[in-house]
Amino acid sequence: MKNEKFSQLVDQLSAAQRIDSAKTKATIEQVLTTSGVHIKQRHHRVIWTFVSLVAAICVLTLSGMTITPVNHVMAQAPIIGNFFAKFDDDLGTIVETNGKSQKLNVTRTSSGMKVVLNSAYVQGKEVAITGTVDGLDKPKDDWFDFYLGRNGVKFSQDSMDMTKIANGRYRFYLNGQIKGAVPKNTINFPIVFTSFKGNFGRWAFNLHLTPSKVSSRKLNGKLTVANGDVKLKLLGIDEYAGGTGLLKIQQTKKFAKDEFTIFNVNVNVNNSKQNYLLANYDPIIISGSGKQQVVGYRVKKMPKNIKKIKIEPSLDKIETSQRTTLSSLPLTIRAKRTSEVFKFKKASLKSGKLTLRYYLTGTGSTDHQLISHNGNALAAINIMAKTYHDNGNDSVFGNDYLDQGNHRLINTKTHEFESTYDLSQKSGLKKLKLSQLQLQIDYEGLHAVPKMKQQIIQVK
Template sequence: MEQREMKKLYDEIDVPKIEVTSAIRQAIGDVKAEQKRHWFKWNWRTPIYSVIALVVLYFSSGFLFPSLNTAMARVPIIGQFYMMFHDKVGMSLFQSDLVKHVNEGAESRGVTVKVNSVYYDAGRLVYTFTVENFHTKEDFIPINIDSDQINENFQPNIDSPELKKLKDGRYAGRMEFYTNGQMIKQGQKAQLVISKIGDIVGNWRFELPVVKQKTTLFAGQKEVSILNGRYQLKDIKVENGVNSSVIQYAIDYNGVAKDDDITIDIMKDNLGSKYRLKNAATLKGKKLSTEKTRQNALTILNKPISPNTTELTFYLNWIYEHEESKIISLQNQLPVQFRTKHHGIGIKINKIKQKGRSVTVDYQFTGVDKEKLDEADMKNVGESIGLGDVKKMKSWSDPAANYENGYYLKGNNAKVTNLKTASMQSTFDFDVKELDKLSLNHFSFKDYGLYLDLSVLNLLAPQKEIKVTIPVKKETSKASQ
């Protein structure tokens, strides 16, 4: 990946664009949401920079702290930490004497933080530490971490750390970061500032230098066009470690697809091995021009890529195809229709009528392959149509996600009335017990309208597997001087 692009690679984690589409996918069984506990709280000003601390990498992967023991004796308590946090990679490296022992401490407000071990394995930087003289009955305590030094080459995995209580009263912590070793400069200083542990505000500071060595990589040999140039997969880099590997890549979105979003979760090599690209640090897209954006991603893989690999195949399991949203007044002259730019899938509103405390909308989908239409898909797309106060909807950033209770119904009872003509009917009931908070407190036919997210219509286009194969070869990169 070109250095001028990599310099800005790690600037900000993206915010999901597809709340409505994800909800529909969940309804048809494509997506399942999982809640996760977050014990660590990050300063909003520096969410990605706290990771700069303790940049320690064992000798075979390219980084060293000069102050570390080069040959660490087996320390039972550190092995227990990796077991406690279910860190299989850390445990394997520990057993192979590749985890480095650290003896760095900081004290503030009577509480001591001691960093005791660190390892780096293919993009994953992990360190363990203990907190002493913190007295509480809680089994878990939160910790706030800030950074004085801005560095764009790290991303914290905010799902990984937990501060757990030990039997002797101390607390143990583990922190994991995603990092790009190719961009860390020789002699760089890394700072960590812990500003709060539990309810105690303090100042626990660490500052350590970085020493780099040579790193061997796989690099993609070309960029590949997808769907007639709508997307381009490029700048493939793979760094192998002992028990894992890290892959980074870029996707360019062109023309009508400039606001789209691609999800890649499976990769295979030409030797038959399969890799899951999960826990990716997907970063906010960069606008290259009015018709082109770029998205960069970094993913930790659960095993090294074979040194004999010559090709990597990526499977694009989901493409969010962005379209404009529309607000249609209930008093709008009918029929009215719209089409998507990606596939020409359309929706035609034929009739709107009110009956008591409900509104019924008759419409049909156009530009679809009627022989391959699925009634369940049609129903789920129809149920995404919303009903709300027109003035308020225009003031909301996203009516489907950021609405005001009492003025918006984001769901309806949709049914297929004629499959051959792709005709539908949606009924909005104002008073539904199961949707108490979403029920309309008042309604005026002249003030209300329909909210249509045209992106959802693309779900009715034919779906097919997309895979992209890119040749790769080894290359050696010397440490930055």
């Protein structure tokens, strides 16, 4: 039986927790760290949508403000029985409230601990399972371990999480994707759990999951964004019985390493706008690589007869690293594809201490954001010998490469910074002169991804 009230609350909550990924993530990290709060992680992935919501509530509550829509939604949301909502799984919540999740209710006991698998769902290639473990009295770490046995589908884990219910009792969750074709009738999923929070045992379940019924419809439409750097072509939607879908788009990029994604998928229905994108799921690469890929975006069930789709795209342009000798300073260095400009003054080297002063503009971040966490963003400036040989990740640990310095803001009006480096830390640098040294600017992570305007794909 459908829980219509809960479905409405999920829609409200999805709208309430809309985030601007890069800036919001950095701000939340800083606020939580300053407040002494540790970010809770799913094993292998931070669930930023939920962290953003909780952090926003904490920060605004501490400042005397309230968020009426979010508070209202969270106060009304029914908890019992909605397993996937407890782990911020919007897709699973929709499936469950539509009555399309698969009830498991199977139990195994090992090492004095009882494990019960409660529920699962399959939507296309997406699989998720949730359950409980009892008798876990001495937790030693924060996660659990499992593997899939022989004769099962190939499965790639995406995230996992555990939350305490009572003393010795925890609820757990895992999700991921089936690799390769999805079986039509039955999905063999022989899952074996080997530990929970550092307590070992063997809990084996030979699950037979039911694949979701799927229907496909074609969509035709094209759009060029970012001054021709990205071309989009609508291919269609795979619609699953659980109430979700996969919007398939062919993305062709001018530069293969650029990172393109879509944050909003809005469709006007009866003069009412709704975002259909399930934002806490990464896009799925269906086929292709490099410059051209077919990508799937997970969405709620979309209406028929779509005339146009409004999207909010984002393009992170990958800028090539630049090197210059320190003896050539003063010098102005401009990024080739993004807007950063470094205007270096003459470098100073005294008793193994290198000092760089420079003006930095065009990052899209404030000076204080750049300098937060001991100038983490300014770690983009690395020092190396002119004879340095780039050998991938291994070479950054060599004796002629230094990526750790101290950074401070000198003047907020002129955007002047100072970076100092202790060359005595590296045997291959400490005796070198300015003419034997070079700096490298790594732009990745330095600039904020600019927000692009919403754009419309006309659907034919």
